[in-house]
Amino acid sequence: MTDPVLSVRDLRIRFRSGGRETQVVHGVDFDIRGGETLALVGESGSGKSVTSFALMRLLPEAPRCTIEGSVSMGGVNLLELSERRMAQVRGPRIAMIFQEPLTSLNPVHRVGDQIAEAIRFHRKMSKADIRARVIELLTLVGIPDPARRMHAYPGEMSGGMRQRVVIAMALALEPDLLIADEPTTALDVTVQAQILELLRQIQRATNMAMLFITHDFGVVAEIAERVMVMYAGRIVEQGSLADVLSNPRMPYTRGLLASVPRFEDAGLKTGPLGTIEGFVPSPDNLPAGCSFHPRCPHARPGICDGALPELAAHGAGAHLVRCARSDEPAFGAEPAEVS
Amino acid sequence: MIRFLTHRTLQGIVLILIVSMIGFTVINLAPGGPLSQYAMTPGMSQQDLDRIAHQMGLDRPIPVQYLDWLVNMVSGDWGKSYRDQSPVLDVVWRHMWATLLLMGTSTAIAVALGTLIGVLGALKRYSVFDYMATVGAMIALSIPTFWFGLVAIFFFSLELGWLPAGNMYTVGDQSFSDYAIHLIMPSIVLALVNVAIWSRYMRASTLDVMDQDYVRTARAKGLPRWRIVSAHIVRNALIPMITLAGLQLPTIIGGALVTETVFTWPGLGRLFIDSLGYNDYPVIMGLLMFSAILTVIGNFLADIGVALADPRIRLG
Numbered sequence: 001m002t003d004p005v006l007s008v009r010d011l012r013i014r015f016r017s018g019g020r021e022t023q024v025v026h027g028v029d030f031d032i033r034g035g036e037t038l039a040l041v042g043e044s045g046s047g048k049s050v051t052s053f054a055l056m057r058l059l060p061e062a063p064r065c066t067i068e069g070s071v072s073m074g075g076v077n078l079l080e081l082s083e084r085r086m087a088q089v090r091g092p093r094i095a096m097i098f099q100e101p102l103t104s105l106n107p108v109h110r111v112g113d114q115i116a117e118a119i120r121f122h123r124k125m126s127k128a129d130i131r132a133r134v135i136e137l138l139t140l141v142g143i144p145d146p147a148r149r150m151h152a153y154p155g156e157m158s159g160g161m162r163q164r165v166v167i168a169m170a171l172a173l174e175p176d177l178l179i180a181d182e183p184t185t186a187l188d189v190t191v192q193a194q195i196l197e198l199l200r201q202i203q204r205a206t207n208m209a210m211l212f213i214t215h216d217f218g219v220v221a222e223i224a225e226r227v228m229v230m231y232a233g234r235i236v237e238q239g240s241l242a243d244v245l246s247n248p249r250m251p252y253t254r255g256l257l258a259s260v261p262r263f264e265d266a267g268l269k270t271g272p273l274g275t276i277e278g279f280v281p282s283p284d285n286l287p288a289g290c291s292f293h294p295r296c297p298h299a300r301p302g303i304c305d306g307a308l309p310e311l312a313a314h315g316a317g318a319h320l321v322r323c324a325r326s327d328e329p330a331f332g333a334e335p336a337e338v339s
Numbered sequence: 340m341i342r343f344l345t346h347r348t349l350q351g352i353v354l355i356l357i358v359s360m361i362g363f364t365v366i367n368l369a370p371g372g373p374l375s376q377y378a379m380t381p382g383m384s385q386q387d388l389d390r391i392a393h394q395m396g397l398d399r400p401i402p403v404q405y406l407d408w409l410v411n412m413v414s415g416d417w418g419k420s421y422r423d424q425s426p427v428l429d430v431v432w433r434h435m436w437a438t439l440l441l442m443g444t445s446t447a448i449a450v451a452l453g454t455l456i457g458v459l460g461a462l463k464r465y466s467v468f469d470y471m472a473t474v475g476a477m478i479a480l481s482i483p484t485f486w487f488g489l490v491a492i493f494f495f496s497l498e499l500g501w502l503p504a505g506n507m508y509t510v511g512d513q514s515f516s517d518y519a520i521h522l523i524m525p526s527i528v529l530a531l532v533n534v535a536i537w538s539r540y541m542r543a544s545t546l547d548v549m550d551q552d553y554v555r556t557a558r559a560k561g562l563p564r565w566r567i568v569s570a571h572i573v574r575n576a577l578i579p580m581i582t583l584a585g586l587q588l589p590t591i592i593g594g595a596l597v598t599e600t601v602f603t604w605p606g607l608g609r610l611f612i613d614s615l616g617y618n619d620y621p622v623i624m625g626l627l628m629f630s631a632i633l634t635v636i637g638n639f640l641a642d643i644g645v646a647l648a649d650p651r652i653r654l655g
């Protein structure tokens with residue numbers, strides 16, 4: 001196997017505000033290889049965006065936010081780089097597409113200039129070459145009449161078109177790793193399909209690694225090779241697409257899958273409503289033991305509310321599960337308790 | 340754009356009309372009235388006064404006098420100063436340059452310094468610098484301008500003798516450097532309060548922009564810090580400041596009033612105080628109109644400025 005493009009070890013993130021410190025990510029480990037798409041799924045507030053911002057060091061500065069652990073790329077821990085060296089990583093090495101296409105472009109600059117800017121500060125290229133590259137990128141992401149549209153302001157474009165501009169910007173320097181934070185959630189279904197197809201094509205052409213954040217398993221099944229499920233700032237299940245989608249061992253993953261209609265008839269035993277009751281716990285008030293146990297239909301007192309379960313291998317492969325009961329023979333076959 | 344311009348022009352005309360009506364009524368109802376200066380002349384009888392009032396048209400009903408004044412004003416005749424019979428428009432015009440020179444210099448200082456302090460304070464929020472800027476602004480805002488002016492005169496003119504204590508130029512000199520040296524103290528004293536105001540607004544506006552998603556996008560592109568600050572933070576944070584600048588334009592007269600008095604600067608503020616003392620109603624009315632017109636122009640320029648700076652407004 002090739003070396004990973006990016007290796008994350010024991011990533012911990014804390015925010016401080018008003019003298020109070022809240023840890024929102026509690027020791028996350030993962031690798032991503034070239035050409036591979038790793039999906040990161042989880043409910044709202046589970047820490048997906050914060051984790052991805054930490055990889056690019058886009059979180060607030062030191063006293064307001066602390067990042068610990070390591071994020072290695074080519075043998076260098078990005079968390080230890082100076083801000084100046086880090087700026088050289090952002091763009092050519094790691095690029096990002098953001099969750100909110102409507103607000104992630106500066107409304108007062110023309111879209112073409114905003115893409116050109118992404119190139120200008122990393123490559124010594126003439127104005128004419130940059131312009132040609134901007135047009136090439138806009139064509140690539142499927143914006144019609146790019147020579148004219150590059151002069152438009154973000155406010156003159158639809159959400160789908162703006163997200164394409166953000167994608168063009170992220171792809172401008174052909175990054176080794178693209179982080180896509182719910183790039184299609186805010187868009188309608190047809191646009192969503194087009195953008196996914198576009199990302200897949202580009203990935204095939206450039207062997208780019210992709211960290212794809214979403215809470216939609218339909219999207220995961222279409223785009224990812226490996227899946228990572230996050231809950232309350234921890235990875236709770238990780239494995240190949242087949243492992244996680246067809247043989248989920250963590251009740252939380254099952255709950256998530258059951259809320260997607262098309263996975264319901266895959267023979268998975270889930271709660272009667274197919275949705276997870278309750279809410280993601282607040283980061284500064286996590287339950288003892290497994291963070292999910294208060295909402296879990298399989299939770300057992302004395303087993304699930306004591307020690308925090310390890311993220312342990314299930315079976316022979318690389319399928320990792322954080323659940324105290326995942327190896328019990330009857331587990332998964334028994335009917336879930338209705339709470 | 341054309342519709343916007345006509346709309347704004349009409350709005351401006353209505354505003355000026357309303358201000359002029361209120362101003363005219365208040366001045367004519369105020370005790371004393373235009374005749375009071377004649378009344379003090381020895382040997383003046385009530386008959387003489389009535390005759391003068393008739394000559395000046397003051398015995399007509401106020402609405403008639405107002406319409407008469409309005410028609411004249413629109414045709415460029417703003418009346419004559421009671422003091423020396425020179426046309427009001429000339430008097431205002433003559434004093435305007437002094438005020439513009441003072442205000443222009445002081446505003447340039449205030450905007451440059453205020454922007455710098457505001458942006459640095461926001462970028463280094465809660466730092467020692469930010470804290471000092473906040474306290475400094477509070478001090479500048481809570482101490483009256485005339486006190487600053489008098490203290491400055493005491494130290495720099497009387498004690499140290501570095502700068503002239505007042506006036507716009509030395510009679511007989513009037514070189515560029517002579518004007519400049521007279522400008523230093525009043526423009527800085529006048530700028531103090533505006534630096535404080537401008538830096539506070541700029542700090543708030545910058546903090547607001549720094550939290551925007553597009554600033555994070557700019558960082559994600561790997562832009563150097565100076566570029567993020569200049570093109571994505573300051574550039575956007577200045578837009579609301581244009582409106583603020585437009586609102587400040589008409590405060591020229593009021594703003595300079597104290598400073599011009601302290602430094603015997605021959606501008607519109609001084610003219611206003613002097614005219615009040617003389618009951619020089621045509622000039623007072625003229626200054627009122629001038630200020631109303633500046634308000635309209637200020638808003639108008641600010642709207643155009645914002646439209647130029649912000650495509651969302653321009654194209655929306």
Ligand SMILES: Nc1ncnc2c1ncn2[C@@H]1O[C@H](COP(=O)(O)OP(=O)(O)OP(=O)(O)O)[C@@H](O)[C@H]1O
Pocket residue numbers: 015024042043044045046047048049050051060099215283
């Ligand atoms: N700047 C911040 N300061 C303090 N807390 C924060 C900050 N940003 C995020 N958080 C907290 O971190 C936790 C994780 O948030 P995050 O945005 O990563 O969730 P998410 O998984 O991306 O959710 P969504 O699906 O809604 O995007 C939340 O509890 C959130 O309140």
Ligand SMILES: [Mg+2]
Pocket residue numbers: 048049050099181
């Ligand atoms: Mg998110």
